[in-house]
Every structure is written in C-alpha cells, then in structure tokens.
Amino acid sequence: xxxxxxxxxxxxxxxxxxxxxxxxxxxxxxxxxxxxxxxxxxxxxxxxxxxxxxxxxxxxxxxxxxxxxxxxxxxxxxxxxxxxxxxxxxxxxxxxxxxxxxxxxxxxxxxxxxxxxxxxxxxxxxxxxxxxxxxxxxxxxxxxxxxxxxxxxxxxxxxxxxxxxxxxxxxxxxxxxxxxxxxxxxxxxxxxxxxxxxxxxxxxxxxxxxxxxxxxxxxxxxxxxxxxxxxxxxxxxxxxxxxxxxxxxxxxxxxxxxxxxxxxxxxxxxxxxxxxxxxxxxxxxxxxxxxxxxxxxxxxxxxxxxxxxxxxxxxxxxxxxxxxxxxxxxxxxxxxxxxxxxxxxxxxxxxxxxxxxxxxxxxxxxxxxxxxxxxxxxxxxxxxxxxxxxxxxxxxxxxxxxxxxxxxxxxxxxxxxxxxxxxxxxxxxxxxxxxxxxxxxxxx
Numbered sequence: 370x371x372x373x374x375x376x377x378x379x380x381x382x383x384x385x386x387x388x389x390x391x392x393x394x395x396x397x398x399x400x401x402x403x404x405x406x407x408x409x410x411x412x413x414x415x416x417x418x419x420x421x422x423x424x425x426x427x428x429x430x431x432x433x434x435x436x437x438x439x440x441x442x443x444x445x446x447x448x449x450x451x452x453x454x455x456x457x458x459x460x461x462x463x464x465x466x467x468x469x470x471x472x473x474x475x476x477x478x479x480x481x482x483x484x485x486x487x488x489x490x491x492x493x494x495x496x497x498x499x500x501x502x503x504x505x506x507x508x509x510x511x512x513x514x515x516x517x518x519x520x521x522x523x524x525x526x527x528x529x530x531x532x533x534x535x536x537x538x539x540x541x542x543x544x545x546x547x548x549x550x551x552x553x554x555x556x557x558x559x560x561x562x563x564x565x566x567x568x569x570x571x572x573x574x575x576x577x578x579x580x581x582x583x584x585x586x587x588x589x590x591x592x593x594x595x596x597x598x599x600x601x602x603x604x605x606x607x608x609x610x611x612x613x614x615x616x617x618x619x620x621x622x623x624x625x626x627x628x629x630x631x632x633x634x635x636x637x638x639x640x641x642x643x644x645x646x647x648x649x650x651x652x653x654x655x656x657x658x659x660x661x662x663x664x665x666x667x668x669x670x671x672x673x674x675x676x677x678x679x680x681x682x683x684x685x686x687x688x689x690x691x692x693x694x695x696x697x698x699x700x701x702x703x704x705x706x707x708x709x710x711x712x713x714x715x716x717x718x719x720x721x722x723x724x725x726x727x728x729x730x731x732x733x734x735x736x737x738x739x740x741x742x743x744x745x746x747x748x749x750x751x752x753x754x755x756x757x758x759x760x761x762x763x764x765x766x767x768x769x770x771x772x773x774x775x776x777x778x779x780x781x782x783x784x785x786x787x788x789x790x791x792x793x794x795x796x797x798x799x800x801x802x803x804x805x806x807x808x809x810x811x812x813x
Contacts, residue, residue, distance in 0.1 A: 379441055379529050379583040386440045393440035394424065397484045400442035403527040404486060410508055411525055412501040413518040415447045416454055417487035436482030437590040443478055444522045444531035447488040448495055450563035451475055458565050459493040459500055462675045472563025474532060474574055481590055486528055489518030492738065494567055494668060495539055498680030499738050505547055506765050510731040513543030514738045516577065520547040523577045530578040530587050536568050537660065537748060538741025540575040541771055544756035546731035546739065548767030550584040550786065552576045555776045556751030568663040571748055581757055581786035588779060599780035600719055602636045602788045608643035610724030615653060615742040619729020621799040625760050625768055626725060632792045643722055648708045652746035655701035659749060662698040665690030709750050713775065721785055722773040726756045730766035747773050755782040759793025763800035
C-alpha cells in the first residue's frame with residue numbers, strides 16, 4: 370500500500386479518487402492501518418467505526434464518486450453524535466446509548482463523501498479534565514484541551530482532518546500544540562444539532578487539518594463557499610497582538626512574535642500594533658462569567674445530583690457558575706456587545722489580527738492541558754479564528770499563531786494562513802534563549 374493520504378493534499382487525493390487513481394476503500398484502509406499502528410502510544414480514539422458499514426452507507430448515498438471529500442477520512446470529537454456509536458463526552462455521567470442519527474455536521478461530511486473513522490478523545494464535556502491522549506511529537510507533553518484526540522490524530526498523520534469544537538480554547542490550543550492547522554468557525558454559522566455543548570453563546574464547531582491548504586479546501590466544501598472571494602495578503606492590514614499580558618509567554622513564543630513582522634513584510638503586508646488591552650482583559654473575565662453561568666444552567670441542571678461524579682475541575686466550574694447572578698451575566702453580555710461594536714470599527718473587512726495561539730509549546734503532561742486565556746476574548750465575541758502551524762522548538766515541539774477576523778471572514782483568514790504557513794515552516798528551530806538565532810543571523 371502507498372501512503373497517498375499522507376503524501377498528497379486533500380484536494381489532490383480527492384482528484385485521485387475521481388480519476389480512478391485510487392479508491393475510497395484503499396484510502397480508508399490506509400488510514401485505519403495508521404490509526405491502529407499509532408494508537409498504543411497516541412491514545413487518540415474512543416471507538417472506531419465498522420468500515421464495511423461505512424462503505425455500505427456511502428454507496429447507497431446519492432452522488433457517490435463525484436463529491437469533494439470523497440474517501441477522505443475524518444475523526445469526530447466525542448461530544449458530536451455519530452449514528453451507530455455512543456457519545457461519551459469523556460465522562461462517566463454521559464448518556465452512552467448508541468446514537469441513531471448523525472449530528473448535522475457529520476451528516477454534511479457524509480454527504481460530501483467523507484469516511485467517518487470514529488470518535489476521538491475529548492476532555493470531560495469539553496472542559497479541563499485531561500483524557501489519555503498524548504502529544505504526537507512528544508508523549509511526555511500534552512496535546513492540549515478538549516479537541517485533544519482530534520488534534521493528535523491529525524498531527525500524527527493518521528487522518529487528514531477532524532471535527533473539533535471550541536468553547537474557550539478547545540481547538541486553537543490543541544492545533545498549536547500538535548502542529549496542525551485549526552479553524553474555529555464564526556459562532557452560529559453552522560448547525561450544532563447533535564453536539565453536546567455546555568455554553569450556547571460560546572460553543573462553536575471547527576476543523577483541524579494537516580495544513581492550511583487542506584483546511585481551506587475542507588472548509589469551502591463544507592460551507593459551500595468554493596467560489597467566495599478572499600482578499601489577498603497584500604490587500605490586508607494586520608494588527609499584531611502580543612497577548613495583552615494575559616499570560617507570561619514562553620520565550621520561544623515571544624521570539625516567534627518578534628519575527629512575525631518580518632514574515633509579513635515578506636508577503637507585502639503592512640501591520641500595526643494592536644493596542645486593545647483593557648477590552649481584552651475585560652472580555653477574558655466576562656468569558657468566564659458567561660461560560661460558568663451557561664454551563665451551570667445547562668449541563669449542571671441536566672446532570673443534577675450526578676454532578677458530584679464529575680472531575681474536580683468541572684465541578685468547580687459549575688459551582689462557580691451557580692454563584693453568578695442573572696444580573697451579573699447580563700452585564701457581562703452587555704459589555705461584550707459594547708466591545709464587539711468598538712472592535713468592528715477597527716477590524717474592518719480588510720483587517721486581521723495576528724497573535725499567539727498559545728503561551729508557547731505544549732507543557733509537560735503532568736502540568737495540565739495549557740491555558741485558554743489567549744482564546745477567551747475572541748470566543749466570547751464569536752469571531753472566526755485560524756491557527757497557522759509551522760514553527761518548532763529545537764526539541765521538535767510545534768508552535769502556531771492565530772489569525773482573527775470579522776464574522777464570516779474565514780476565506781480571507783485562510784488565504785493569509787496559506788501564505789504565512791510556508792514561511793513559518795522555513796524558520797530555524799527556536800532553542801533556549803542564549804542560543805536562539807537573532808533576526809540578523811537568519812537567512813530569508
């Protein structure tokens with residue numbers, strides 16, 4: 370068997386399928402072989418599908434053989450329903466009955482020809498209690514937050530793409546830690562029917578793929594936006610964001626941010642400093658209020674007394690959410706709306722924010738899944754985010770940057786990400802502070 374699904378982009382692999390150069394069954398079998406080979410170390414999967422049943426369902430569907438994602442294997446985060454499998458949400462408290470229907474997003478992928486390989490590991494209900502999944506680049510390090518199984522499976526190259534979700538930093542951070550491209554969709558832009566969320570105003574669907582090129586193809590197919598125009602990088606104004614002091618950035622990430630202006634200049638992109646710290650810090654605090662209140666009102670009420678079986682982290686979130694008054698919640702929403710209106714006056718149609726996707730490379734496993742602080746402001750505002758991979762430390766741990774834009778700006782963010790990713794991949798590795806190359810020492 371060849372490893373076509375590893376060596377070719379999703380778009381090229383789909384062309385191979387349509388031209389008869391490869392078959393759906395071959396690609397699905399190759400992916401399953403790699404899943405099984407890596408799983409003892411990676412621990413990214415909860416349960417796998419029956420590929421024979423997948424084939425029968427696919428062959429019975431209309432349009433088989435001429436669909437944009439024909440034969441592309443996908444992993445589904447285990448808070449998203451897949452017909453024939455339970456949705457365990459990483460918790461002993463979940464209703465683990467076998468689902469009879471796909472979530473709307475899964476049904477859409479099937480309609481596009483994708484092969485569902487199975488359910489990927491999530492943290493408990495998408496919060497902080499880590500699952501067993503390890504980082505594909507170093508098993509001693511975390512893969513990140515709740516979309517951990519999806520990010521690790523893609524990062525290891527076992528599948529070309531996966532479904533994830535984000536409520537705080539559940540997709541952006543794992544994408545950065547696992548060296549993959551990530552897309553968080555504009556909030557409310559697609560159906561979440563069949564997705565077990567915890568915070569209706571924050572829960573958002575997203576994708577993880579090996580490259581931004583793959584991500585662009587997958588997103589456009591999924592959203593039906595193949596012909597939508599995207600602004601070229603040289604037509605954009607970029608605001609550089611250094612994190613507003615939310616976290617003590619790792620020296621590797623701090624150095625990467627110092628290099629980003631040079632990369633943008635290589636692309637002919639002008640940039641300004643993003644000075645919005647007061648709003649950012651208020652949004653972080655208000656995100657926590659909104660998330661706690663909505664989680665307690667939805668998941669907490671749903672679980673009742675079974676809340677005491679949850680992880681300490683999730684119990685604490687729900688307990689704190691119980692203490693948030695309706696007035697405090699409404700005040701947080703009011704401040705959010707003011708900040709969004711203010712930001713839209715700055716973040717015009719041709720503007721993008723570029724900043725750190727995480728505090729740095731993935732921390733060691735015993736230190737937790739990392740902080741979502743750098744994602745909270747944008748998640749509260751409901752904005753789309755693209756994580757661009759490519760940078761590495763000298764020990765091989767990945768780092769990414771995030772691109773943030775207006776509602777519906779996914780095509781433009783992806784276009785900039787496609788231009789930026791090759792430059793990030795060409796950078797020298799980032800080693801300890803005393804031996805990192807300076808800008809003058811780098812060859813461009």
